Amino acid sequence: MNKLLAVSPSPHVHSGESVNKLMFNVVLALLPALAVSIYYFGLGAFVVTAIAVVSCLAFEFLIQKYLLKVTPSISDGSALVTGLLLAFNLPSNLPWWIIVIGALVSIGIGKMSFGGLGNNPFNPALVGRVFLLISFPVQMTSWPLPIESRAHYMDALTGATPLALVKEGLKGGQTMSTISEHIPNNMQLLMGSMGGSLGEIAAFALLIGFAWLLFKKVITWHIPVSIFVTIFAFTGILWLIDPAHNADPFFHLLTGGVMLGAIFMATDYVTSPMNPKGMWIFGIGIGALTVIIRVWGAYPEGVSFAILIMNAFVPLINTLVKPKRFGEEVKKNG
């Protein structure tokens, strides 16, 4: 037989898993929430999403091709996910040029300036979102109200998020029992009937996405669950101490992007710890910071800032917190 044989070190088989497949599954997992958003916010949700996705892909392509002069890798799906997540963090009536600026900051500053995929310390979509929140506070906090089957982009009817209503009400000396008459109940919150960023409103749709990510083994449960547990426990204790001046723990879990942040933003591969112990520390940190910002801080919601702050600790966590090594603890025989 005169045939050239390939020679390479083991292993000689591969799982077939790829970055594209993982990203594609994240996109699939986001679709239920997008559908709910279009249901409540209408065309606006779709337009904002389209602008964010196209801008992110375009900026990644342009920066790679003309600035870094490397082969563009937009087909890996990571810029698509960044675009979707950026859109999910924006109001559905945001002017198009603000979205484009957000995409430029996300991709240009959040991702490419650090060396592209795999090297950015902060979640790119959140970098863009927080940049916009600080730069355009008015546009970024005027939320369209949820109206079933609305048809127009840029609807004039806007209002505050439930968390902002609670914060304002408490500041104004009201108690929870009076405030709760003006905010959706927990069942409505679960189904997404509230004002807010276009992707954060429907907890049940985001949880469907979570189930898909777990089923496809895209992420593990550690980060989302540790965030949920921390927020629930922390706000639960505050609520038990003083139910008149603290919202109940379910309310905290269902509002202000906790679901979106915990399931899709905090689990970003690049900017989260790489072993379960580290993931728990990361998740507890995000949960605790979120509650601190919400209860004692200036902003009504704190998930974005909490995630970005904990992103900064990830290299430290990865260096100090190691996975359980085999043979580390020598057990006594028997």
Add this chain to the structure above:
Amino acid sequence: MLKTFSIGGVHPPENKFSAGSKIVALPLPKQVSIPIAQHIGAPATAVVAKGDKVKVGQLIAQSSGFVSANIHSSVSGTVASLDPIMDSTGYKRPAITITVEGDEWDETIDRSTDLKVECSLTAEEIIAKVGQSGIVGMGGATFPSQVKLSVPKGKKAEVLIINGVECEPYLTSDHRVMLEMGHELMVGIQILKKALGVNLALIGIENNKPDAISHLAQIATKYSGIEVHALKVQYPQGGEKQLIKALINREVPSGGLPIEVGAVVHNVGTAIAVYEAVQKNKPLFERVVTVTGKHLATPSNFLVRIGTPISEVIAAAGGVPENTGKIVNGGPMMGKALNTIDAPVTKGTSGLIAFPAEEAKRKEAQSCVRCAKCVSVCPMGLEPYLLNRLSQKKMFERMEHEHVLDCIECGSCSFECPANLPLLDYIRLGKAEVGKIVRARKA
């Protein structure tokens, strides 16, 4: 819940095409080339010269140290040369090439197929016999077996673990041996127990071989102190440390040997070789080899004389398929790719796998996205992504600190990596460098 090891692991497609093929003795080749280095440790020293007549089972190369192994002729005939040949490692290394004439066995070998159960040898005599017979670990690692049976002073063996896991995809040689040579296996295990002075032997078998599990569990009742355990199908269940963890829930400490937790692990093929050596006076000169592949005409399990050209073994299974791009000696996770099929079968050749061209080459590596899948699948609790980077940056001291020497090179990290990064390649490189540093420090 099936028993298994506690951290990491993957489940590659099993592809055990040859599981139903009975073991068939391969016809004698015209010529064999028997390498004098086919085990871990020092190469043996040839004790025959060109032109010598040899018989089947005759000693042709002598063990040259404590960690070394005797080599016996697998055929009868005339020594044609002692020149180096290209062996399965891809290097030219010394081998004894013998032209086959007839099939004349050494008279002292008992060629009957009768089961001989009683063994009157003492532990020391058994260990000596295993050493004389050139037995090495048949699972593929080829570590000289008498070394494993010689328990160091101050240590005590408590349990013998028999590895019938065969967690590598494709391979079925251990599976067939367990089905077809169950009683020989049991007697071999009793002999090994006697050599080690232990009362209990545990056979671990992955649950994808239910016929072997029920067959051995049934005949084990006729022998004392042998238990059969079904294990979860999870690679690398057959890794020595993983198997010990799964069966007796003890962790071999970092850098330590199984004996430190009272365990000694031998492969099923090794136990049968021990039976044949001790009860039949038959040294190790043939073994069962799985020949398989997705496009191979007849995936088979052959009983092959050591030194037979790999090309002849594949020919007997229908020949190398048209679109073959890679042939692997061993399993797909840990085996070595051959650069020639003229290389001979050795004591460690558990299988030969023909991979089609489209599976022969790796996909292009992308950027690491830090998904941590390599960390979650590592059965030793290491961080392959980190070791990979440290190795590329030549930070070997840090690699040692990150326990790179604990890596068992199972390949789970590279298998799982969605970015197709050659993680294990770089880890191996770094591990070799760290090994040099550690040895230099001790010297």
